[in-house]
Amino acid sequence: MFRFAGFIGLIAAASIALWSAPGRTQEPYPSRTVKIVVPANPGSTTDTLARIVADQLSQKWGKATIVENIPGGAMNIGALSVARAAPDGYTLLIAPPSPLSFNHLLYRDPGYEPTKFVPITMLAKIPNVLVVRNELAASSLKELIAYAKANPGKLSYASQGVGSTAHLSAAQLEVRAGIRMVHVPYRGAQPALTDVVAGHVDMFFDTLATSVPLYRDNKLKLLGVADLNRASAVPEIPTISEAGVADFKSITWFGLVAPPATPAALAERSTAMWSRS
Amino acid sequence: MLHKTSLEPGATAPAETMRFFAEEAALWSTVIKEAGIEPQ
Numbered sequence: 001m002f003r004f005a006g007f008i009g010l011i012a013a014a015s016i017a018l019w020s021a022p023g024r025t026q027e028p029y030p031s032r033t034v035k036i037v038v039p040a041n042p043g044s045t046t047d048t049l050a051r052i053v054a055d056q057l058s059q060k061w062g063k064a065t066i067v068e069n070i071p072g073g074a075m076n077i078g079a080l081s082v083a084r085a086a087p088d089g090y091t092l093l094i095a096p097p098s099p100l101s102f103n104h105l106l107y108r109d110p111g112y113e114p115t116k117f118v119p120i121t122m123l124a125k126i127p128n129v130l131v132v133r134n135e136l137a138a139s140s141l142k143e144l145i146a147y148a149k150a151n152p153g154k155l156s157y158a159s160q161g162v163g164s165t166a167h168l169s170a171a172q173l174e175v176r177a178g179i180r181m182v183h184v185p186y187r188g189a190q191p192a193l194t195d196v197v198a199g200h201v202d203m204f205f206d207t208l209a210t211s212v213p214l215y216r217d218n219k220l221k222l223l224g225v226a227d228l229n230r231a232s233a234v235p236e237i238p239t240i241s242e243a244g245v246a247d248f249k250s251i252t253w254f255g256l257v258a259p260p261a262t263p264a265a266l267a268e269r270s271t272a273m274w275s276r277s
Numbered sequence: 278m279l280h281k282t283s284l285e286p287g288a289t290a291p292a293e294t295m296r297f298f299a300e301e302a303a304l305w306s307t308v309i310k311e312a313g314i315e316p317q
């Protein structure tokens with residue numbers, strides 16, 4: 001069941017709990033405009049999600065909640081701006097996994113530590129799927145792995161760039177299946193997917209939403225869902241674990257966090273608010 | 278609204294969110310190390 005009202009209620013409750021912690025000046029929260037930083041361009045999935053949340057929070061709080069796009073630097077620029085913001089609840093960050101989980105392992109000095117952000121909620125998620133070009137001589141994950149083992153370094157995979165979820169998902173497949181492939185980084189998901197459809201690159205870990213329509217139109221093959229359960233949109237497609245690579249998982253998700261040193265959340269209160277909503 | 282983006286609402290409480298972030302960080306940290314991906 002779609003629980004968006006409860007979802008916004010949780011965010012509002014969690015945020016208020018954060019900034020109403022004992023010992024803080026008892027100024028009602030929010031008493032002025034709240035800014036949500038998006039470390040990606042307008043029109044991206046992260047941006048779309050942030051604008052939905054901002055609109056709903058504005059209505060619920062009766063105070064403006066605005067979105068500021070600070071793209072660039074593999075999302076490190078926007079994330080850094082929030083890491084350096086005052087921990088007063090008026091600057092928040094909505095981001096996908098990279099700046100919240102692993103950019104500090106991929107970049108020598110991003111200027112912030114992802115684990116220091118104060119989590120508010122995981123807003124939304126979507127599984128990734130493994131798609132391959134139609135002409136590739138593999139129609140299952142097992143056949144793909146066999147092909148890769150027989151032809152080391154011949155298979156190519158697209159990604160949105162070094163350190164993207166698609167890159168790391170393919171790296172995960174290489175490690176767990178014991179295969180070696182060639183990485184072809186693109187400037188975003190759309191050109192990567194376009195080249196898979198055109199047959200210029202062999203495979204791509206894409207989100208379910210954009211790949212399924214192309215799969216239904218027979219423009220590419222869908223070999224596996226990178227989650228622990230099958231996706232209701234394509235119940236005929238096995239998970240990658242079912243297809244032979246145990247415990248394989250790659251989902252795209254979006255988190256809402258506050259700057260480091262923001263007072264710790266009163267989680268019990270937030271959970272109680274959520275269960276009532 | 279959200280369902281139009283095909284995203285599944287997560288809506289986890291802060292403690293659960295912290296656990297989820299930690300699990301994801303551990304997963305990708307292992308992949309990065311095992312794949313030998315060097316920091317840029």
